Amino acid sequence: MSWKTTEYTGWGRVLSANGQLARPERARALSEIAKTPCPAIGNRRSYGDAALNSDGKAIDMTRMNRILGFDAGTGVVTVEAGITIGELAHVFAPKGWIPAVMPGTGFATVGGCIAQDVHGKNHHNAGSFGQHVLSVTLLQGDKRTTATPTKNKDLFRATMGGIGQTGVIAEAKLQLKPCAGDVMMVTEQRADNWDQHINLLDASTAEYCVGWIDATATGGALGRGVIEEAELAKGLLPTAKPSKSVPMNAPNWALSGPIVRAFNAAYFRRVPGSGKSSVKRIDDFFFPLDKIHDWNRLYGKRGFHQFQNVVPLDQMDALREMLGLIARSGLASPLAVLKRMGPGRAGHMSFPMEGYTLAVDFPARDNAKDLIARLEDMTKDAGGRLYLAKDALATGPAIKAMYPEHGDWTKLADKADPDHAFATDMTRRLDLRNAI
Amino acid sequence: MSEMTQTWIILGATSSMARAFARKVADQGAVVLLAGRDMDDLKRSAEDMRLRGTDARAVKFDARDAETFAPILAEADAVGGVINAAVFVGSMPPQDAIDEDPSLIDGTVMDSFTGPARFLQSLAPLMEARGAGTVVGVGSVAGDRGRIGNYVYGAAKAGFATYLSGLRNRLTRSGGHVVTVKPGFVDTAMTWDVEGMFLVASPDKVASDLMRAVEKKKNVIYTPFFWRYIMLIIRHIPEFIFKKMSI
Incomplete structure (x- = not known):
């Protein structure tokens, strides 16, 4: 009754798994099912294979x-x-009250946010998701364990950003943060080039701050974009726009170079040179793409990759070089983001580090793969790291080099799960459960 | 409580369809009695709804144990206002399990037909006394025609549908109403591993259809709507052909 064999994919739809899934609806059913130790998955908003378990449960x-x-x-x-x-x-x-940290999609589950120790547009102020988790309840076979920052604290830390390797995250206690109202006061400003973009991000004192970047602009316009700053505010709620959905896979030319360049230019000019302020609904600000259900179909049936890295503050030039490569490749989609991160992170395998993070989507093509491999090398050389929530292509040795606490984490993960029952396609591809 | 208070008794409230429906009536300000067997789970759901701002309570209901019925009715009566009920109970053991052990028929019929019918029979006088209220009875397209794959479950649901038709006939006279619902394939725990499903609806979509049917006082609805036409065709296949088919 509980299990069915099916094919399922990550959000990027490049990688898929064929395996058995159960979807309990009651706590008792969950405990029963979890007696067979196997990884838990959420809404599968991780792009690659973090939520996939081929030939397993x-x-x-x-x-x-x-x-x-x-x-x-x-x-x-x-x-x-x-x-x-x-x-x-x-x-x-x-x-x-609102969640203290919200990722770019509202469809992410709390379990997923913990397993990836996600960050939001306020990372420079609030840190990562796991820093606001007060306790987690893990199911490890027959065992039910509660971990907090003080009780079972090693297990707790290994679970934050621990890509589900310490057990099924069944329940969590979170510290929400007070909010004055439920609208956002948003200010958008144009940055004409890389230096301006970085300067605006550095100078921002807003609670929430993120830069949209035109990853197709080259030469003097390299790095141009729109910096969005926002504060929670009290005000009248603008009416919600109805959500739409993408009914089918788009053809391959839908996100081809000329169309993306034209779209990006228009999107850039949407904001007047003098900037603009507006009031937005919370979900429109935090989850702009959630209004378009199944937007991943826009990339066609071949799917897409998202590359996201972070480099230390002093490696800004290396990041600029990477953006140059991306822009000249003509492969980028309109979805590209630049943000300054703070140091906040909650676990050994958490992505954030103080620096600049760049996220760019690429339709899945062979030349995009080559480009991403190049970017991976450059990121490693810059002392930065890649984000496991987005990754589908990286190599194990590179990831292990990027995460200095990886070795410690494997010991704790092994303690929680000696048989590697919670291993996923991602941990196998990157050999993450082994220290070396 | 004021006379305008709407109370909804949700039988079989642990199912995902029932949960979705309960959230929708709660959004309209109803008091919700979540009734079912798994009290731990119902208490979780009731707490969840209370934290979202609804007066929700967990109450014990077992279709096979008539002694659980009266306390639910008493609680609904005590709230005051209009009493409504939605029936989501039913059980569908695999047909081959029934072939092996025919005694499973008793439980299937109790869960899917006689248990809820007996409950509604006791509820009817309370509704008549108030001259208002709606019963939503969830049947199944499986009740429209006996098929080799699940004809015991189908027969129980057919019996329930006929019962609901009669109850509608009765309650209409005093200002009450009965909506018979025949869902097609819905994405629930019961159908999770059923193979060959198509055009599967989410529990939330079905719950929305139910809400609209209650508001518009529909008599019999199929959800999603196109199942009306699918079943129209299936019902009209001549028996001499149908008996050889396995659909």
């Missing part, structure tokens, strides 16, 4: 999505791990 947590407790005085909420960030924001923003 996995537990789809999306129907375990209830709120179990909330203290209106302290903003501490306890949830089943399959609840989405968007749902939490939707329920609690009107009560004056």
Whole structure:
């Protein structure tokens, strides 16, 4: 009754798995199913193979999505791990609380946010998701373990950003943050080139700050983009626009070079030279693409890759060089983001480091693969790292070199899961469960 | 509580379709009684709904144990206002398991037909006394025609559908209403590993259809709507052909 064999993919749709999935709807069913130790997956918003387990089993947590407790005085909420960030924001923003860290899609589950220790547009102020987790409940076969920053603290730390390797994340207690109202006051400014872009990011004092970057602009316009700064505010809620969905795979030319260049130029000019301020709904600001369901189909049936790296502050020039390579390749899509990150991170395998992070989407083509391999090398040489939530192409030795605490993490993961029952396609591809 | 309070008794409230429907009536301000067997799970759901701002309570209901019925009715009666009920219970053991052990028929019929019918029979006088209220009864397209794959479940649901038709006939006289719902394939725990499903609807989509049917006082709805036409065709296949088919 519980398991079915099916094919499923990561968000980028390049990698897929054929395996058995169960999707429990009750706590009792989950405990029963989890007796067979196997990885848990959420809404599969990781782009590559972090949520895939070929020829094995996995537990789809999306129907375990209830709120179990909330203290209106302290903003501490306890949830089943399959609840989405968007749902939490939707329920609690009107009560004056929102998740302290929200990734770029509201469809990410709390379990997924913990497993990838995600960050948001306020990373420079708030740190990563895991830094606001007060406790997690893990299912490891018959065992049910609770870990907090003080109790089972090694296990806790290995779980934050631990790509699900320490057990099934069943429940979590989160510290929400107070918000004055449930709208965003957003200011957008144009940056005409790389230096201006970096200067605006560096100078920003806003709570939320991110740069959209035109990854097709070259020469003097390299690095041009729009810097978005925002604060939570009280105000009248603009009416929600109805969501749309992408009904089928787009043809291959839909995101070809000339179309992307034209789109990006128009998007850049949308913001007047003097900048503009506006009021947006929380979900429109945080989850701009969620209004378009299944937008990953825009890349056609071959799917796409997202490259995201971070380099230390003093390696800004290396990042600029990488952006130059990307721009000259003509392979980038309109989805490209530049952001200054703070040092906040919660686990051994957490992505963030103080520096600049660049994220760019590429339709899956052989030349995109070559480019991404090149970018991987350059990132490693710059002392930076790649984001496992996005990765589908990296190599194990490079990732291990980028994550200095990887060796410590494997020991803790082994302690929690000696048989590697929670291994996934990603941990096997990158050989992440072995130290060397 | 004011006379305008709407109370919804949700039988079989642990199912995903029922949960989706409960959230929708809660959004309209109803008091919700989540009824079912798994009290631990129902308490979680009730707490979840309370934290979202609804007066939700977990109550024990077992279609095979009539002693669980009266306390639910008493609780709904005590809330006051209009009493409504939505029935999502039912069980579908694999047909080959029934072939092996025919006694499974008893439980299937109790879960899918006689248990909820007996409950509704006791509820009817309360609704008549108030001169209002709606019953949503979830049947199945499987009840429209006996098929080799699940004819015991189908027969139970057919019996339930006929019961609902009669109950509608009765309650209409006092201002009440009954909506019979026949869902096609819905993406639930019950159908998770069923092979060969097509045009599968989400529980949320079905719940939206139910809400619209309640508002518009529909009598019999198929959800998604096109199942009406699929079943129209299936019902019209002559028996001498149908008996040789395995659909």
